Amino acid sequence: MPMIREAVVTTIDRSGLAHLAPLGLIEDGQGWVIAPFRPSTSLDNLVETPFAVANYTDDARIFAGLVTGRRDWPLVPAAKVPVPRLADALAHAELGIARIEDDAARPRFHCEILHREQHAPFAGFNRAKNAVLECAILLTRLHMLPRDKIEREIAYLATAIEKTAGPQEREAWSWLMQKREAFYAEN
Numbered sequence: 001m002p003m004i005r006e007a008v009v010t011t012i013d014r015s016g017l018a019h020l021a022p023l024g025l026i027e028d029g030q031g032w033v034i035a036p037f038r039p040s041t042s043l044d045n046l047v048e049t050p051f052a053v054a055n056y057t058d059d060a061r062i063f064a065g066l067v068t069g070r071r072d073w074p075l076v077p078a079a080k081v082p083v084p085r086l087a088d089a090l091a092h093a094e095l096g097i098a099r100i101e102d103d104a105a106r107p108r109f110h111c112e113i114l115h116r117e118q119h120a121p122f123a124g125f126n127r128a129k130n131a132v133l134e135c136a137i138l139l140t141r142l143h144m145l146p147r148d149k150i151e152r153e154i155a156y157l158a159t160a161i162e163k164t165a166g167p168q169e170r171e172a173w174s175w176l177m178q179k180r181e182a183f184y185a186e187n
Contacts, residue, residue: 011045
């Protein structure tokens with residue numbers, strides 16, 4: 001099974017409007033595969049403008065924010081492609097679509113890396129950041145997984161929040177818990 005790297009992917013539409021999405025990039029030799037589900041803005045944008053930026057960040061709030069509707073994160077121009085990057089990314093890779101493998105549910109955009117940059121040092125692992133990321137992914141599946149599985153996994157992840165979270169991770173976790181509560185209040 002290929003390695004998957006969680007990143008925040010920036011795409012743009014034909015008019016240049018940027019869109020951010022947390023996506024798992026699939027390792028593909030020297031490049032990456034972006035495989036957004038249908039329908040999605042990322043998919044539409046990649047068809048319209050065949051470039052993307054993979055933003056590597058350790059700010060868990062960005063992943064949690066995007067999953068919970070907080071979409072306004074500062075962007076700056078990238079070096080080689082028309083798609084902007086996250087201003088606060090630790091690093092980024094600018095991608096060009098080399099080929100598209102069509103699929104009814106999840107097309108695959110095979111990307112070559114056109115440019116890479118490092119912006120800030122990685123300060124080390126934090127279990128709470130990882131817990132926020134895992135919970136954000138879990139909450140994108142609320143409509144697919146049984147509630148008891150969701151609750152068990154959240155309870156397990158909460159231990160890392162309780163033991164290792166700083167203010168940013170606590171804020172991100174609160175956004176995710178609000179989303180979970182709102183979903184179950186409606187369903």
